[in-house]
Amino acid sequence: MHPVRLGIQSITGMLVISLASFTVINSMPADPVAIAIRVWNLPATDETVAALRAEWGLDQPLLFRYCDWLTRFLTGDWGRSFRTGEPVLGEFLERLPISLSLGIAGLALAIVFAIPLGFFAAAHPKGVADRFSRTLSVFVQAVPGFWLGLVVLWVLGVQLRWIRLLAQDWTAAVLPILLIALHFVAVLARVYRRDLMETATQPYFRTALAKGLSERQALWRHGRCGALYALLAAVRSEAGWVIGSTATMEILFGLPGISQFLVQSIAARDQMVLQAYVMVIVLWMLVMNRGAYLAMRFLDPRLA
Template sequence: MSPVRFGIQSLAGLLAISLASFTVITMMPADPVAIAIRVWNLPATDETVAALRAQWGLDQPLLFRYFHWLTDFVTGDWGRSFRTGEPVLGEFLERLPISLSLGLAGLALAIVLAIPLGFFAAAYPKGLADRSSRAFSVFVQAVPGFWLGLVLLWVLGVQLRWIRPFANDWTAVLLPILLIALHSVAVLARVYRRDLKETVAQSHFRTALAKGLSERQALWKHGHRSALYALLAAVRSEAGWVIGSTATMEILFGLPGISQFLVQSIAARDQLVLQAYVMVIALWMLVMNGSAYLAMRFLDPRIA
């Protein structure tokens, strides 16, 4: 797929997601005006209700409201939160660095750890490294992240006092980043290992051994590039899992990211916040998908 076609498909996907999410969120069985009147302690008069509905465009047809919202969203006007009364863009910009830091750091840590884990598992297929990697993969996918987080929080923070959870410094994010990385590193390591093992059956691998290379040297020299390609392809799907893990960690550790803000806004049916969150997540997936695509093109320029 060419970059131009990739860009067009991504843009079309964003538009489809925006329309679908806007329709679903707008059709939710709740009146944001009634919620705002209750939260802001405003007089529930007909004039107040009419003014708020006109101000937020709730008296307009759905399609007109969508295009109006889309135009404003693209130009940086994400509207005002029904719950807080503050600009949604400002609320997100204040919280987004925390969420991005957790997600990107967790995914990067998973990639860095997956390569050596997968390599040693492939180099010693019947050894401790491979068995440990398999058991670790099963464990982290079977155990809920929030439960594991609570256990590690109690052990590392309360019993051993190695970390300071809920502190207002950089140590507060160490455990959340590790927990986000755990699931992804297990999956990526097995993907990397599987592709390396496929290299062993290739004729050029046997030729490399005949030339005097050790099995590990031949595996790295002739298998790493293709295995890294497979790992990057898996990163595109793992990026979606990271979103859920980041949201769980924000709530579990009380980190003021966008996911925690979303949870607070759901009960109030804060439509503009919900819509902005959907679009931010869609943009995250688009950026991660595009980054992995460019890295895969770099590894294999034959990709059209």
Template sequence: MRAAASLLAVSALAFLVVALMPADPVEIAIRAWNLPANPATVSAMRAEWGLDQPLAQRYFNWLAGFVTGDWGRSFRTGEPVFDEFMKRLPLSLTLGISGLVLAGVLAVPLGFAAALRPRGIADRFSRGLAISVQAVPAFWLGLLLIWVLGVKFQLIRPFSGGPSIYALAIVLIALHSIGLFARIYRRDMLEQTGQPYFRTAIAKGLTRRQAMWHHCHCSALYAMLSAVRSEAGWAIGTTATLEVLFGLPGVSQFLVQSISARDYSALLAYIMTVAVWMLTMNAAMELTMRRLDPRSA
């Protein structure tokens, strides 16, 4: 129920903001398509796109169509927005989810090594990684890797859309979260080493490594997963940046092309897709954390 109310509030606010954006999509389309800018043409296009209706009526008409799968037609391409998104959404989801999964998989051993030897090499590396990726934009790092790997050593073909470009995009998405996940995992694991049950495990003959893995890992993983929800938002932004940078045919590239045309239907579809993504990630993480919580056993 809360999710539905949140989506409804997001849809109303998004529709209002998009509708009040400066510039008229009809005027933009007339200039782009070299149509006669006479009152008859303008009136016909506004009626065809439903822009001659009151704002409230336009919102309810759009909302009724959206929930039934009719997301409107793109002002820019003339194609149904739903079809345009369904062609591009799998790529964007694959990049974002793969990046988050890769970050989590790599963060666990890095965080464990950092907790096992505080102030050691892994500890310093994870700290440096967490700080540096926050200071370096993904766009700049992507350009640097294109120059190094594509121009200098010719290991990849930039803008080719091949497997190497997809892999590079996933690594860059993961890179933003690995350091943060590792630091959270390390912090919680070190906190658990101060608990009585950990000292009891050591007294029973387990090594520090064994005791940390068997008795601290689940709690540290629980803490790390709580950060995935916030990082899911960053993954959207990084995915959008890399789709534009590498020329990948994802949803975000379609959005960038639609902004200048004031393509209302495409903009609203993107906002709602992001909202559903965030709610889905929150629900998935809550379910996973509930299963990992020892108190729920």
């Protein structure tokens, strides 16, 4: 796809999603002014209510409010949180590195482990690696990540005391990253294995064996690029699940990322925070899809 056309489609998609989410969020049954007055202990007078509604633009028609919000959002003014009174952009910039670190590190670690696991599973069908990857894939799909995290916390933190519960240093991110990677390594390893197994059925693979290569050598020489291509395609589809896994880990381990901030803002109907979160997630999906697409195009220049 031509870069200009792809850019137009991406911008159009973001505008449609932003309008749809803005409409839904502003239609939620609750008055953010009433919530702010209660949280901030302000006098519930008509003057106070009118002033807050005018300041936040809640007294304007929906379409006008959307256009005003979009203009401000694109210029870096994401509004103020109804709950904390702080600029939303500042709140996100403070918390976003934690969420990005968890998601990117977990996904990258999953890819690093998935490649050798998938390769050995394909090189030795029905062997230890193959059975392990299959069992792990079924396990992570059947067991909720939140429940698994609770069990790991109870075993390692309470029973064995190998970790400090609710630590606030870099060690607090190690276990969440490992749990995120655990979910994706099984899925990606099975995708990598499946494509390698398909390579083993091709005529050129049998030709490589006839030339004296072992099955393992032939798989690595002739199948790794195609399998990596399939793995990157799977990463594109799994990018959305990374968000959910990261949110689960933030809440479970008490990490101050944007997902935990979102949960706190939902109860307060903090519209500015909710809208900004939607746009950040959309941007994350676009970046992940574009990055995977470029990597796939590098492996196969015929992809246009």
